[in-house]
Amino acid sequence: MAEQDWSEDKKPFWAISTVPLLWTLVFFLVPMVFVWLYSFGTNQGLTEIEISGTLDNYKRATEWLYLSIFAKSLAVAALTTLICLIVGFPVAMAITFASEKWRPWLLLLIMLPFWTNLLIRTYALMMMLGSQGYATKAANAGLGALWGGSSWLKSLFGLEPLPTWEPIELLYNNFGVIFGLVYVHLPFMVLPLYAALDRLDKSLIEASLDLGAGHFRTLMKIVVPLAGPGIIAGVMITLIPALGAYLTPDLMGGTDSQMIANVIERQFKRANDWPFGAALSFLLIYVMFIIIALQSMRKKIPEVSK
């Protein structure tokens, strides 16, 4: 429907727009600008910060120590997204092709965890993956048995037996972080995938099968390419928040599983180095913008589908 030029009806325009615009300005733009300014500042004493236009913070932020944490965060987020994609795609397909009766229930079941409190969910995972948790015990039992069995087999053949089994830990390490991130973000991945698959013209799949292609080939050559935009949407909705995740790595990660958000938090709480934290924050924002820009550039390349 046609838009109206604001100048034609100024009173309603201002009546509608003033509060949101002011709010965004005061409570969003201004704080962001402050952070940006701080990133060029230095600590003076315990509470004062002088904005001296220095680039020291950024220089420090790009040292190997911190760059490596950035890189690792990106890697963890990427891995999480990949796992979510692989796990979530069949789920999205299952929902799309489910009967009318089941579909709303399946959707509900996938979305319900999303509505459950994040901390509750994380805590539940920790219970399960902790050293006394059932998952750990089960995994260790299973893997331990496998290990013991292989060791015994080896000794049968006169080979040296394997070293004694050390129980693996599922928590307070990278495994825990990735497990936790996948757990939290899986529902976010499934929804856009489902939306894209739902919009797919089913007769295209039927045509492909009719022409002799197998299911798997049809999946790879027809379904996945056409669901492209949905896949990208799901990836963005998972990758970006995972990159900036704080809670999961903090609760479920060990000392070497820190992600960038944890480092930033430390600057503002314990280390009390706000300018540095500000610089790190903005670097994170820039990285995200780059990712988004890359993705929208990709969109502009015309689809060569079918």
Add this chain to the structure above:
Amino acid sequence: MGVFSKTARAPLEYTKTLWMRGWVGAVMLFLYIPLFILMAFSFNDSKRNVVWRGFTTKYYEKAWNNTQLWDAMTNSLTIAFFATIFSLMLGALTAVMLWRFRFPFKGAVDGVISLPIIVPEICLGVAMLVFFSWIGWPNDLVWPFNLGAIIIAHITFCFPFVTMVVRSRLASFNREQEEAAKDLGAGEWQTFRDILIPHAKPALIAGALLSFTLSLDDFVITFFTSTPGTDTFPVLVYSLVKRGVTPDINAASTILIILTVILTAVALKFQDAQSIAEGH
């Protein structure tokens, strides 16, 4: 082609295949087992709560008497309540502004409004912390005003989501209804109130639910803007998890999970009734 199916089915009924059902089942287990364990352990008769020792309901009683828990829950609900109301208003206004008007720098405004959705929570939290400390927001207000900073922060990151939801609903509005109202003598405000808002109602409800959930669930931003005495439920659980959790937290969590399920069911029922009423 018959490799994947065990039962006779039409080629496109993927969901009937065994492996697909197995996969979905596994994913559901993955998602829900931790929650079930957590709920089960709320009945565990052990203070340290790592190994099952026996069945008891005493921790539900403990949770009921835990003032710290109640305070945190109250704070969470209060913040979510106010944040939702204001986010709804701001979000709806923004959606109407973007839908109805053409104005200079509209593209930029559109982008800025959606920034809170994209910017990582940690950066938003940091920005809020910096802002409130710089303007010297008082730390010693009485309840509920001490929640003010948190509420403001929540509104800021919630209302863009409401905008998104409402805006897509407005896109389906028949402009001629607005003109008809004006033709019959309605002024701007009357048209807005009598015609536009009823049309937007489903989106307003969805936006309110979304906003409420986001606020209730939020940890990072609240963590950065909270002061002593303003702990919300997530913040409380966080500090307890770090220090040592007792089963009464499990009990409270279980209750919360059940409430969520009930609320969702109610919301769905309401949604269905709505759809029928609107003849969809």
Add this chain to the structure above:
Amino acid sequence: MSQPIIQIRGVTKRFGKMVAVDDVSLDILAGEFFVLLGPSGCGKTTLLRMIAGFEVPTEGQIIIDGQDMSRIAPNKRPVNMVFQSYAVFPHMTVAQNVGYGLKIAGVGRAETDDRVREALELVKLGGFEDRTPDQMSGGQRQRVALARSLVMRPKVLLLDEPLSALDAKLRAQMQFELADLQDKVGITFVTVTHDQDEALSMASRVAVINKGEVSQLAPPSDLYEYPANRFVADFVGSVNIFEGKLTVDEKDKAVVDCPEVGKIYMDHGVTGAHESQVWVAIRPEKMLLHVPGKGDAVKAAAKDAPEGHNFARGVIKGMSYLGDCTLFEIELESGRMVRVRRSNISRTDQYDFTWDDKVSMHWNSASPVVLLA
């Protein structure tokens, strides 16, 4: 003579570089059923919306009942509009819809109820007060929209393509009902349509709009029998138009020499012809076919025209039997195709002609119309 209730003075509307309405001036008289007729995109709807107040003229004035509307917002004008999509409020009952304008005007509950009931009776929806729009058909919703506007007792009722969304039978019925309604209520109706049947059957006067300009403003019969130019002749009804040279132009006769069809003789002079190049329009029903072997066009034509005028010969290349009449496509000797319409007066008339028949046709000297543009 009725007084003008709407005066449109030199109104132009531009959207950027595009001119939608170009310097239009016309008067709409009180109590008439006025129709704006034209093809899609000709500017008629824009003109209607300017009267309602939803578009503002770039130039010119619109005066309603003696009052200049330039500064007056749509919700303050003494006109009401029935929209193309009907725009019935989906979340209100029929009674609430129809009473909406009255509520805004501050009319009391009792009076509102009375007037709503009256309006619904008028549009034959008595008793529908508590229904909701989703329980009603398109035609019924239109009546609700009508009632909603009429209950306000406007000076002018504007209707935007009122019949376009209805099926053929309903359309025919509504044409009668609208004309009847207007007669009963007595207020001025201004309708926009692209359907010339609608226009001809309902209107007291029609303004044919082409590319933002008024091509002709006249009662329906004048439009049909005395079109002012080729556009109107072609848009309203179907027509055969021949180009030719005006060789004779006197007070009571005129002759045009058309290479495609021969000499055309008319029993009236042409007014305002300055050049010799003109066009002649002859409607398909006015060309009379002669059954091969049973009559001759030349002789028939000679009854009211000099020899050698007002006839033609050709071959039937197409036939469409429509029940009450048959449409013929005939290729003349010059190669030109003409359309001829023949009523099937007796039940065996349809067998008189068949494809590739050689035929002759003639027309009366009162039938052709000269077009100068």
